Amino acid sequence: MTLRALLDHCAATILFVREGRAVTLAEGCIPALVDFSFEDKAAKGLRRLRDAVPRPPQYFTALEVAQDAPVLLLLGEAGSGKTVLARRLALHLAGEALGDARFNLATLASDVPRDEAGTLVRETWAEPILPHLLTAPVNALPEDGLLILDEAERLGEGGPALLAELVARGRRAILLGDAEACGAWPIPPGVRRHRLLPLLPAQRAAWHALHGGPKDLPAHPGLMSLAVAGVSLGDLAHHAATAFAALRDGVTPAHPTLGRRFVLERLAARHIATLPAATVAALAADPCWHATLRHLQGDATLAEALLATGRSDLAVLAADIAPPVAMLRDALASAVARDDLKLPARIRAGRHLARLGDPRDLAELVAVPGGEYAMGSALHPNSAPPHRVTLAPFRIARFPVTSALYARFVAATGRAWTSADGRDPAMANAPATDLSWHDARAFCTWITPIWRDEGRIAADEIVRLPTEPEWEAAARGRQPVSDAQVYPWAAPWAALRCNSEEAGLNDRCAVGLFPAGRSPFGCDDMAGQVWEWCSTNWGEDMATPAFRYPYDAADGREDADAAPSIRRVLRGGCFSSGAEKATCTYRGSLEPAGSWRGNGFRVVISRPAPALPHAGSAPPAA
Template sequence: MSTSVSINILQAAAKRYGTEPLLVLPNGATVDLSKGYIPLLARYTFEDKAAQGLRKRKAGDKPENPIHFSALELVRDNSILLLTGPSGSGKTTFAKHLCHILASSGFSNARPLPRNDLGDIKEENWGASRLSPCYFSLSGTESLKRLADVTIPQLLGASGSQHEHLLIVLDDLQTAGDELISVLAKTLALIRERTYTRLLLLGDTDVLDHWSFTAVVRHELLPLLECQRREAVRSHLNLDPSTLITTGMGEAASNPAMFALAVQANHSGNCAEELLDAWLSSTHSQPDAASLLAERSYKLIFHNSLTTGPTEMSLAAFQPNPALRSLTVQRLLAARHLADLTPQIAVDLFRDQPHASDDVLRSCLSRLSSLHRSGVLVDGLLGGTPADAKRAALLVAGLIPLSAEIESKVMKLLLEIVENGDCSAGEREKAGRLLSKYGDPRDLTELAEVPAGSFMMGSESHPNSQPLSRVSLERFRIGVYPVVNRDYAAFVKQTSREWLSPGGKDPEKANAPATDLTWHDSRAYCQWLTERWREEKKIGLNEHVRLPSEPEWECAARGGRDETGTEGLAFPWGTDWQEHTANSDETGFNTTCAVGLFPRGLSPYGCHDMAGHVWEWCSTLWGEDMTMPAFQYPWRDDGRESLDAPDHVRRVLRGGCFSSPKLKANCTSKVRKHTWQATELDLTCRPSSANMPIISDFKLPENASALGRYTTNSTAPLFITFTTSDHPDTGESWCPDVRAALPRIIAAFSPSSAPEMAFVEVGQRPEWRVPTNVFRTKWNVNNVPTIVRFELSDGELKETARLVEGEILDEKRLRGLIRNNQ
């Protein structure tokens, strides 16, 4: 058979896909693929694409509704695409419908498509060249090898000679086994050489989540929207527009395979097990027929090694429904049978056939829990080896009610998965979500110590990071983790500050980085946190929380390493990129996750998530030109740390985000953003602190004569700095003179040899302006900031010098005041 005939055969097969049955109606009539296909959407939105990890929002802006891409549009826009979804999510149906249309009439017209359940409609348009579809369903490693070594090279050769543009579809990728990546690499290399050939890969999320596909665009399918299901039921059952639709509206029926059962059984589909039982009752009324079908599925899954991919079942004896070919339905049937067997059989299957058993056991546990019979099985699952126990914890956590003792054990196991890093990234991500729902016990506000010293800042990887230069820093502390949702939510609750983060209140994201924060949000949070931590005695009264400067952030990320790798990059863990070290583009999460899931990516000072995950604000200015930083390296004190620069001057962001490749997810890459702009997915702040010898218990007395009890050295002067109270909304002083002078004051009083000093806040602008306030009448303070020096004279502390407002900016005069030569 010639290859050109093979292309024709594949085309002819694709045309026939449209007549394959898709749905069975309650009256037994069938709806074929061409009439019953519901367009699938992906989790990826138009805003995701426009933002590229950096969303824009001004204060007061309301979040836009998510407009999801369709699966078809993602194929149109990407030459190589991996679409994943759970079993029954419609991957094969989509692929066959796509191939059918391409082989038949083609996509001639745009069509309106619901993009969410909020009523947003947007046209779906193919807009790409005509492609000849070549669909292949894999059935194991050998089938992929034959395709990669023989079939696909021949097809590409023939298409070149015939000037045909191909769409090659590889379905059921999860069946290819451990050699998937190495075998697939051959095909990927060939496709990348062909400008007009596209490759669509499809597979189950649960399996492919454990694999990393280099330079392959990856997206996950959404479940069916309620509006999609409602319209399909109304259309296929010929219901009046005013009819209240309940069929297929339940959560379980959002899976397309389960929706097919719900339609035939005329069932809501709230619970998968209830839906399956209702479908069996309506379609298998003969004695023992349902039990026989359940037993058959059990044997096929566990004894014939049919653990993945579609199973061709003999359906002649039963009322056929195409959804029976879906592994998700087979697993539910197998679980129905397993629930009637002894618990030890289920435990043995869990340990001997882990990939085959997990979903079956979940359904089995749900059935047993409803009968209050799940305890023995849970004990058995958790009682194996440490590795088995961790898998069991992932299986039972959040699935069914657990005793307090078992729940405590499960939480401990989930914490081990998160902290040890010895499970797959997908398992750790799931453990992080489950731990969040239980209440993550980790101290996510922990601070890491960064000692005083110098480090090499910059790299040769980008002009904006050059030249390399040595920078010296005082000691400071910095957050071990990015600020997480649960901590920022406490600030929002207490202050009523606006926060539009879509995941901010998600119980599975409480331990994920807080996002959608402007620079001003971050600073206000730091100011609030300063007061809170002082009350909790987490920091001293001589410390304050703030955003890190750019050098502080880079030092905490890379430590004292001077060298960079072959690409001129530096990472928290070393000079070369390593897998399983960061939530970056290479990992494929494409969203935030619990913090601290990548212990191999820890920085030298013990900081997590400093490469990838979320972009992080720094205090440092970038400049007005978005393409070129106004403040070049080497870093120096030239105004780039000014806190009162206008909002049109951009600030620096560091670290990269979950969609960043290694060229951005590192210690030296940086981008810029306006201070009023926020993102939904990529920003957070890291608290850091600086030391000054501040008198922690200072309270301003009635007069200077009572100051003596605050001095520890009778010959040393005492200093009082009268300053403003920070504004609760901005987190900074309302007075520009204070904002300008504060960095100089901190620098002057931070050295270990500096004298003691007390801060006195004069309040907000309205109370400060009252002529009779105590600071003006009793202490003669009429300007802020004011620094007053008191010294012992004739047995009494008296004022001997002071600096006010702009005088403090004069470094010589400030140094003279402290050294007593003013």
């Protein structure tokens, strides 16, 4: 396809038909936002002090993250605007190359609402790259330009390999795919994955001002276009008739993947109940139809039939359809423990467990025996030199402290907590975040007598934050000193063993969803998920620790009364940390009064240690 043909093809893309007139892409569309905020970008290195009032997140557009990521995988459900986004970008890049007055980089720029308040920030595309727009998998990649590949789910299991090839060849590419199918891909280094967001109220208001339709527009772009066009889902029933007639005849058609797929999915619910049980079972066995079946909300009979299969993925589907169902909680917990769910289903399982009341012991403690442990790594100067430390036995929490447990502390003490979603029932079993070092220590003091009364700890034991060597010992176990990067699973890096940047969630999830990343002593989520506070001091300089290795507990680094300017150590990385930080050895830090949605903590149980000599509030001289 020539650039001129590409421009004409994209400009003629029909967004919807209203009152007999086709509204095309050339008449404008809404720039799509993704699940990556300005704060996320600023906080990759943990640098924000607590705000008195939480600020609403402001999000980047898909085009902006595409400029920062040579290879970008954008996910969305059917009708979320993936194809419109691809063609909008190709239209303006082709126009720029052709010198077109209507479509170019200047006309691509627009003021975009970025948050619930409608704050406008200019969106621009600064880099003129010739586009190659493709709507199907390719056998041979073009040698230059920007590859825009729609319907990436059609690559199937070959998707990750193509991503790796694009990175290896230094190619620029944007792949757009189904959230369920492509969200399960392991993402190679050098690739970023983001999800398209529903439309904000300000975006819908702007669309209504341009194109009319009902005032109460849905946030889903596809359904919004239908509403603006004056078309109801009921009016579109004939579009699904052929497919469901085939189903009734015992023929399972391929799942629709084109632009009208979301219509079929939302019409499916009213028809599937009339199908033979064997046909429903066949559909349930195909993950591509799960999104359709999820629209059978409230069908407890179908949910119970899915549960009876004993399959992990169908247990999650049952929860999508009709929670609560008898035995559903235990079935979901078992599915998570079996570790046979693909990532999108795993995340949904965790959220369902949170809403239903997670039956797992999320305050479970694991024992770490005393003895010598390797500490540090030669791979980063702040973690060098590798050395050995001797530790007394202790117990440590298997999971980070969850939002539900921390919320109990807040309710009992009245302590301020600025978390935007800490009280969300769907996040009750996710790590508590937006917590300062002082918050974490106050929680430890509060929970100590409660756990003594419950018999969880002995009368002479206390709850506290881990020291830095205790945290590392629990994470790496008895792994020896090594020049290689050290991960909790005692094996090379694997993208889907933890909630890191490579998993592409850009948020925390329920604890314990990555059993393959468990540490040798049985601790979960020690790589990625959330940065975890330690008791240990770092120093005042963010880049270089004043308290260097080898670790020495007597040099003031465990002085709990150090000055407010002395940063405290954070360990483990978080959901936005890459493979070089989501490790057993990388050292992060933050001011003790600082907090962020990517930092939390886990606790250690021990007997009170004798007072250590220290150098006061200042670190030793270099």
